[in-house]
Amino acid sequence: MKEFALxxxxxxxxxxxxxxxxxxxxxxxxxxxxxxxxTQLVTTDMxxxxxxxxxxxxxxxxxxxxxxxxxxxxxxxSGVDPSLPMILFLxxxxxxxxxxxxxxxxxxxxxxxxxxxxxxxxxxxxTAINGPFTVSVTAIGYSRNPVNRSGALPGDLLAxxxxxxxxxxxxxxxxxGRPTTGLEELTRAxxxxxxxxxxxxxLAKSSLVRGMLDLSDGIFQDAxxxxxxxxxxxxxxxxxxxxxxxxxxxxxxxxxxxxxxxFGDDYALAAAITPKDLETAAAIAQKNxxxxxxxxxxxxxxxxxxxxxxxxxxxLRSGGYEHKLGK
Ligand code: ADP
Ligand code: MG
Numbered sequence: 324m325k326e327f328a329l330x331x332x333x334x335x336x337x338x339x340x341x342x343x344x345x346x347x348x349x350x351x352x353x354x355x356x357x358x359x360x361x362t363q364l365v366t367t368d369m370x371x372x373x374x375x376x377x378x379x380x381x382x383x384x385x386x387x388x389x390x391x392x393x394x395x396x397x398x399x400x401s402g403v404d405p406s407l408p409m410i411l412f413l414x415x416x417x418x419x420x421x422x423x424x425x426x427x428x429x430x431x432x433x434x435x436x437x438x439x440x441x442x443x444x445x446x447x448x449x450t451a452i453n454g455p456f457t458v459s460v461t462a463i464g465y466s467r468n469p470v471n472r473s474g475a476l477p478g479d480l481l482a483x484x485x486x487x488x489x490x491x492x493x494x495x496x497x498x499x500g501r502p503t504t505g506l507e508e509l510t511r512a513x514x515x516x517x518x519x520x521x522x523x524x525x526l527a528k529s530s531l532v533r534g535m536l537d538l539s540d541g542i543f544q545d546a547x548x549x550x551x552x553x554x555x556x557x558x559x560x561x562x563x564x565x566x567x568x569x570x571x572x573x574x575x576x577x578x579x580x581x582x583x584x585x586f587g588d589d590y591a592l593a594a595a596i597t598p599k600d601l602e603t604a605a606a607i608a609q610k611n612x613x614x615x616x617x618x619x620x621x622x623x624x625x626x627x628x629x630x631x632x633x634x635x636x637x638x639l640r641s642g643g644y645e646h647k648l649g650k
Pocket of ligand 1 (some may be wrong): 347349351413415444449
């Protein structure tokens with residue numbers, strides 16, 4: 324497919340105006356009409372075939388959903404108000420091997436995900452690439468109660484909203500070619516993550532989370548960011564991680580928990596909560612049908628994470644997901 328044919332499809336699909344913007348696809352700039360008196364949140368995430376997802380086992384529609392969902396998850400972790408405009412810019416680098424049908428399915432996935440969560444696409448960029456299919460999404464949202472990673476205090480608890488290790492188990496099952504029947508919850512978690520927008524917003528609004536982030540690179544590493552940026556150490560109880568029972572029964576306990584701690588792609592929310600607010604936080608989780616688990620405690624320190632498995636010190640063989648850049 325040629326560039327302008329794609330832009331034509333995108334224009335028809337996503338329109339040229341929407342909530343929070345008076346001009347979208349089709350001009351040199353999109354014209355955003357920002358909400359007044361609220362903090363504007365902006366995030367960008369780039370994903371590449373073979374690194375962040377794989378068309379070997381995710382459908383192109385799933386890939387479209389996924390690239391939107393991971394950006395909305397960053398907005399959720401920052402306390403975005405999902406009832407205010409959420410505006411996306413979608414840049415794609417497309418290699419010669421990608422068929423028009425695959426591109427169309429990808430756009431179907433983007434479209435279906437933005438409709439699910441009430442977001443819009445207001446622009447982007449398109450290029451050919453001599454390499455794997457790569458997508459960069461920039462997402463803009465608004466919040467009256469923005470949250471960051473630096474508010475945890477010594478004595479706070481680390482709580483997880485959502486499940487851990489499902490996507491990692493799903494990837495392991497797909498990558499090793501095991502039968503997926505009965506394990507679709509896991510494989511879907513990898514190909515099609517769910518951004519926890521509603522609960523992220525409620526937590527931010529309630530002001531009972533002091534620091535929050537979404538778990539994209541494995542809780543061992545991600546919770547370390549929360550600790551370091553808050554000027555704390557963290558004790559992390561690996562055996563308490565909310566690893567899905569199906570992941571444990573399929574992969575065995577040792578592997579399921581190792582994947583849970585280190586693989587990433589969970590898109591659960593991890594937050595620092597003071598012990599007296601625990602019940603209120605649990606009630607918000609219950610109202611949103613979201614698992615709620617306390618998995619650690621913050622202490623005075625400088626960002627060290629000490630993992631324990633049933634009281635024994637625990638470390639990851641590799642340290643969570645970190646890209647190797649260049650040589
Ligand atoms: P320019 O040459 O001025 O950069 P482009 O030809 O790259 O403009 O893009 C034309 C219009 O199409 C712009 O409004 C841009 O935002 C939009 N656009 C291009 N690629 C995409 C894409 N992948 N997704 C959404 N909008 C896109
Ligand atoms: Mg361009």
